[in-house]
Amino acid sequence: MKSLTALFYFFLLLSLAEFLLTWSNSEPSINSYIGDAGKSLIGVDIVNSEPYSASITEESTTPGTFFQTYSWDYEGCKWQLTLPLDNELYETYKSRTRNRDYDLFASDPYDDWLIKEIAEALLSLSKAHGLEERQIPEFCISFVQSLDYISDLESSGYDQYPRFPYETLYENGGDCEDTSILSVAILQEMGYDAVLLELPEHMALGIKCNTGYKGRSFEYEGSDYYYLETTGSDWQIGEVPEEYADQPVNVVPVYRRPTINLDFKAQCAYSKKEGVVDINITVRNVGSERAENATVYVALQAEDKLSLWDEIESSSITIEPDEVFNYTAKGLTVPAGKKFRVYVQASGENLVPENITSEWAMI
Template sequence: MLCSRCGALIQSKDAKFCPRCGYELNSYSMPVHKGYVPSVEPYVYSQPVYQQTAPTKKGNSKKVVTVAIVIALFVGVVVVGLAGSSENAPEKTETQQINPYSYFKVSNDFLEERNTLSVALATDNRIAFTLSPDQASKYVSYTWTLYDRDHLASTSAYVFSQYTGDTIKKTEPVLYYLSQKPGVYDIKVDCLTSSGQRTTYSGTVTYIGTVIKDYNWTYNGASYSIRLSFDYKEYLDYKNMNINGRNVTNYNKTVSFVTYNDPVIKDLERSLRNAYGVNKAAADGNYASFILAFVQICFGYPSYSTFMSAEKYQYGVEEYFAYPLETIIYGMGDCEDTSILAAALFKAAGFNAGVVVLPGHAVAAVGLDSYSPGNYSSYSDEVLSKTVDNVTYYGCETTVDVFQKIGLISNTGSGGHPYSWYIGKDSYDFYIVT
C-alpha cells in the first residue's frame, strides 16, 4: 500500500507508521498492486494559463492612430528599460508535483522547457538528479557538485551513493544523493566531451514535503526519544520573514522571535510533555528543567573558526536572529537562537518566559516559584535571576551539550565582571515574552 499522506511505498503489511513521513497508517492508505515500483520520473504539474481579451471600443480613427504611436513608443521605452534591468528580474521557477502532499520547485536548467536536468525521488531513500539523454549523449564524463543548504551546515563533505566529498566525477549522467529530505539543493554538473570541451549545467531544487526530526537524550538517568514532523513550507515561511530585520540591535525586539503559538512549537511541547508524563506542566518546575535539558543536548552550536562567526558559518551573515523553526531545521544555533527556542517551549508549556541579553551572550529565562538550583560551585557559576512583576525569572544556559541547571550560568562575563553585574546596564536585561 501507499502512505495516504506522502505517497511512500509501504513494504510491510503490518506497518503502523509510514517509514518516510511518520504518518499513522490506517484503512485509508492507498492500496498498491504487487510488483509496484515507484516511478523515478516525477509527474510534472502544469498550471493552466488563461488569456483575457479586452473588449474593443469604437472611436475616431485618427485618435486610434495617435494612441497606437504613443503606445508603441511607450512599449519601446519599457522594453529597453527591462532589457537594462534583466539582472533584477525574478528567477523563473516551476512546480513539479510528486504526490498530493509534496512537490519540487525548480529553476534554471531544471525547468522542463530546457530539457536538460531533472529531479525525482528514487529508491533506497535517495534523490536522483539526472542529465537528460539528449544532453548526456554528447559527453563522456560528468563532475557533479551539490550544496545542501539545510541539512549539513556543519560540514562540507556530502554523502552520495557510495561516495563522500564535495564533488563526484562519474561516467553516468545521474547523481544519487542519500538524503531524501525536504530542503533546498543547489546542483551543478560539469560535462566533458571526448575532445576536452566543457559545458556546465546548474539549477536549484526545493523539495517541499514532510520534515521528520528524531530526538534522543537523557535526563536524570532516564532515556527519552520523540519524533517531530511538519511541512517544509512552514519553515520557509519563517526563513522568508523579516529578512532585513535579523540583525537585532534593539534588544526589546528579541522576544518577537519567540513564536510560542506556532503549531510546530506546540506539537513539539506536547511531545515533550507526553514524554515527561505530566498533565499540568506549569505547576512542575522539574518539567522546565526537562525542557531545558532537551534544548541543551539536542541542539548543538555551529562550527566556526577564529576567522568566521557562528552565524556567518551557518547563515552567511555576521549577525542573524533565527526563529525557532529555523533552529529546528538546522538542529543547531548560537546563543540567542537556542535561547529563543527554549523560551518558546517554556511559554508554550505555560511558564512565564523570556530572553536575557548579555554582553556577547544570551540565555533563556523561565519564571518559577520557590525555585533553588541546589548545590553548585560559586567558583565557576552564579545564579542569574530577576523579579519582574512579582515573577522571579532565572537564566537558562543553552549553549552547553550536557544538562546544566536552571539559573546557573558562568560567573565570568566580559570585562571581568559576572554577567549579573550587567543586568539593567546598557540595554542588557531580562526581556519577557508577553
C-alpha cells in the first residue's frame, strides 16, 4: 500500500513538473511579439524594454565614426534610436552648395542608405509595439520633433541655411525647414505621399491621408495634404500652431529631378577688326537625379536679342547629382564697334533649360 501511495505521488509530481515546463515555454518571446516586423529589419536590434529602442549598425566602422542616440516620448512611452554617424561625411555635406531648392535637400540621393534604415527601424518599432496605422506618421514625426530647435543664424551665421537630412541628424537639431526636410525624406521612404508646406516665415510638411482626419489641409493636384508641424512636440496631424493659422501656404512637391546651376567667366581679346571671346562655363547639377544628354549652348547675342554674332554647342554629356562639368567655348568673334552680350544655356533630355546672360559690352 505504501509503495502504491509513493508511486502515486511520484507521477503527480512528474505531471506537475511537465505542466510548469509547458506553461513557461508558452510565454511569448520578444521574437514572437515582434513577428515579421522584427525579423525583416536588417541591422536593427529592437529591445522590448523601457525605453523601446532600435539601433542601426554598420558591419565595419572607420575612424571618425561614432554612434548617436536619440530619445523621445510618444503615447506615454519612451523610445530610442541609435545611428552611426561619420565626421568626414558630415564635413562633405557641409561643403555642398546651399544654392538649391528646399525639396532638393529632401530628395538628395546620397543619404538614401541612412534614411532607408531609419524608416525601417521606426516602422518596425511602431508595428512591434502595436501602434495603429494612423499613428505611424505621428510616431515617426515625434522622433524628429524631439530634435533641438537651432536657428540658422545661431548655428551658421546666415539668415537662411537649409540642411541636408544627414546634417540635421549629425547636429541633433535644426530649424523648421531642416526638420521638415528630414521628415519628408523619412515619410516618403516609408511610402507616404508627403510634401513641404512653405509659409511666409515658416515651413512644415503636408501628408496625404485617408478620410477621417480633422484639422487643416491643403489641396494640391486633386489631393488633400494635412498639415503636420515638425518643431516642438505633441503636434498631431492637421493641427496648426496658432501663429500660423491664417497664413498663406505654398505646397512644394518633393521628387527626384536634375537641376542645373550655371556660372561663367569671359575674356576678350581686341583688334581693330573684331573681338575674340573665350568663355569658361561651370555647370553644376544641384538636383537629385542624373542629368541625361545635357548640352551647353553659348552665343554672342546682337543688340536686338534675335541676331547672333557667333555661337557654339558642346557635345552631350551626363551629369550626376552634385557633379560639376566645366566647358570652355573658345574663339567666338564679334565685329569691332558692335554691342554684344554672352548668352549661355544648359538643356537636356530630362532638364528644364537654364540660361544666364552677361551685361552688354562693345568691342
